[in-house]
Amino acid sequence: MIKKILIANRGEIAVRIIRACREMGIRTVAIYSETDKDSLHTKLADEAICIGPAPSAKSYLNVKAILEAACLTGADSIHPGYGFLSENPSFARICEEMGIKFIGPSYKLIELLGNKSKAKETMKKAGVPVVQGSEGLIKSKSEALEIAAKIKYPVMLKASAGGGGKGIRIAYSEEELKKEYDIVKQEAKVSFNDDSLYLEKFIENPRHVEIQVLADEHGNCVHLGERDCSIQRRNQKMIEETPSGILDEKTRKMMGETAVKAVKEIGYTNAGTIEFLVDKNKDFYFMEMNTRVQVEHPITEMVTGIDIVKEQIRIANGEKLKFDQDDIKFFGHSMEVRINAEDPDKNFMPCPGLITGLHLPGGNGVRVDTAIYSGYMVPPTYDSMLAKIIVHGKDREESVAKMKSALAELVVDGIKTNVDFVLKILDDKDFHDDNYDTSYLNKFLS
Numbered sequence: 001m002i003k004k005i006l007i008a009n010r011g012e013i014a015v016r017i018i019r020a021c022r023e024m025g026i027r028t029v030a031i032y033s034e035t036d037k038d039s040l041h042t043k044l045a046d047e048a049i050c051i052g053p054a055p056s057a058k059s060y061l062n063v064k065a066i067l068e069a070a071c072l073t074g075a076d077s078i079h080p081g082y083g084f085l086s087e088n089p090s091f092a093r094i095c096e097e098m099g100i101k102f103i104g105p106s107y108k109l110i111e112l113l114g115n116k117s118k119a120k121e122t123m124k125k126a127g128v129p130v131v132q133g134s135e136g137l138i139k140s141k142s143e144a145l146e147i148a149a150k151i152k153y154p155v156m157l158k159a160s161a162g163g164g165g166k167g168i169r170i171a172y173s174e175e176e177l178k179k180e181y182d183i184v185k186q187e188a189k190v191s192f193n194d195d196s197l198y199l200e201k202f203i204e205n206p207r208h209v210e211i212q213v214l215a216d217e218h219g220n221c222v223h224l225g226e227r228d229c230s231i232q233r234r235n236q237k238m239i240e241e242t243p244s245g246i247l248d249e250k251t252r253k254m255m256g257e258t259a260v261k262a263v264k265e266i267g268y269t270n271a272g273t274i275e276f277l278v279d280k281n282k283d284f285y286f287m288e289m290n291t292r293v294q295v296e297h298p299i300t301e302m303v304t305g306i307d308i309v310k311e312q313i314r315i316a317n318g319e320k321l322k323f324d325q326d327d328i329k330f331f332g333h334s335m336e337v338r339i340n341a342e343d344p345d346k347n348f349m350p351c352p353g354l355i356t357g358l359h360l361p362g363g364n365g366v367r368v369d370t371a372i373y374s375g376y377m378v379p380p381t382y383d384s385m386l387a388k389i390i391v392h393g394k395d396r397e398e399s400v401a402k403m404k405s406a407l408a409e410l411v412v413d414g415i416k417t418n419v420d421f422v423l424k425i426l427d428d429k430d431f432h433d434d435n436y437d438t439s440y441l442n443k444f445l446s
C-alpha cells in the first residue's frame, strides 16, 4: 500500500504531484536543494529534506542523498516527475532493490525505451511504423554517409540517449553530414555522457502528434487520445493542443490502437507517451517513447477528465484501471502554453531573477500549473519554465480566445518572459487557421 511518497523533483511538477497525493490522502516528502529552501514544493509537502547544494548533480540527481531521504522519512514510494532521474534506469532499479516503489515502468523498460535507437527497433518488431533510417546505431562517419546516400537527404542525426530536444541535427548534404556528425557526437558526449548516434530520414514539415497511454500491472491498457506539439523552438515544445487539427477519425483511431498494441506487446506499465511524426499524407511514424509523465499532460486531463498523476499512483499501487477504452470520452478542446523566464529579443536567453509582482489568470476553463509566487527568486540553475497556462474550450476557437484572454491577464513583474511572444503567435493567421507544422516557429522567427 502506498502511504507516503517522496517527490524526486522540484517546480510545478513537484507541486502537481503533491496536490494529487493530498487529494488521495497520501503523505508527501519534498526534497530540495539549498537554493530551493523557499520553493513552493518545499513548503507544500508534509515533510521536506534538503539533499544538497544547488547544482542538479549534487541535489536532484544525487541518487544517494535522495534514497537516504526516503529511508529517513520512511517513504514507501518515489515519484520522479519529468526530467532529472525520471528516465534513469539505474535509479529505478536501486529503488526496486531497496523495496521502494518507483512510480513508473520497470527499470528494464526504462532502459530499453531510453535508448532511442533500440526503442525504434523494438517498436518496428511490434508492428509500429518507424522513420526510415539506420538499423541500430551507426558505427562510423562513413557508415552514416553510406546510409544517408541510400535513404536520400535531408537526414537527421540523433543521439540515442537524447532528450529535451538536444542532440539532434539536420544534414541536407554529404558535406553537412560530415560536419554535423562530429558536432552531434560531441554534444551527445557532453549532454548525455553517451555519444552513440543513429540516423533517420528528415521528415519535412511534419506534425508532432503523441499518444498518451495508461497501462496497469494486470495487462489492461488504454490510450487517452493525442496531443499535437508541433509548435516547437529548437525541437522543444512551446504550445500544445488536443485534439490535433490534422487527424481524421480514421488516422486517430489507428494511432491510438497502434500505441495500445505496442504497449501490450512490450509489457509496458504505468503512464507513457508514444511520440509520432505525421507527414502530409497522414502517414505516421514512431519517434520515441517517454516513460514518464509529460510536461503537457494537463491538456489530456482537461478533455478526458482523467487525472493522469493519480492514475500513475494507483497503477503503482497495483490497482486495476477502473475504465476501459470505451469509457473514455473526449470533451472539447484544450491548449497549453509554456511560460518561460527568457528574453525572446535576445535569442530566448534565460532570464532568472526576482519576481516582484505576480497576477495569475483564472476563470472558467483556465488552469495554471506553477510553483512561482510574488517574491519568488527564479534561480539560474534549473529549467526556465515558470508556469503552464492551460485552457479548456468547447472547440479550438474558444480555446484560443480563452488563452489570449488568460495571457493578457497574466502579469509577471521583475523578469522577462515569453508571454508577449506567445500572444503574437496566437494572433498569427496561420496559427489561427491551424495551418502549421514543426517548422512553424522557425519561419515565424525569421
Ligand code: ADP
Pocket (backbone or CB within 6 Å): 082, 083, 084, 161, 162, 163, 164, 165, 236, 237, 290, 293, 294, 295, 296, 383
Ligand atoms: P515533454 O516530452 O514532457 O514535453 P520535454 O522534452 O520538454 O518534455 O522535457 C521535460 C524536461 O525534462 C525538460 O526540463 C528537459 O530539459 C528534461 N529532459 C528531458 N529528457 C531529458 C534527458 N534525456 N536528459 C536531460 N534532461 C531531459
Ligand code: ADP
Pocket (backbone or CB within 6 Å): 131, 156, 162, 163, 164, 165, 166, 168, 200, 201, 202, 203, 204, 206, 208, 232, 235, 236, 275, 277, 287, 288, 438
Ligand atoms: P527528444 O528526445 O529530444 O524529445 P525527439 O526524438 O522526440 O527528441 O525529437 C524532438 C523533435 O525533433 C520532434 O518533436 C520533431 O519536431 C523533431 N524531429 C525528430 N526526428 C525527426 C525526423 N526524423 N524528421 C523531422 N523532425 C524530427
Ligand code: MG
Pocket (backbone or CB within 6 Å): 275, 288
Ligand atoms: Mg521527444
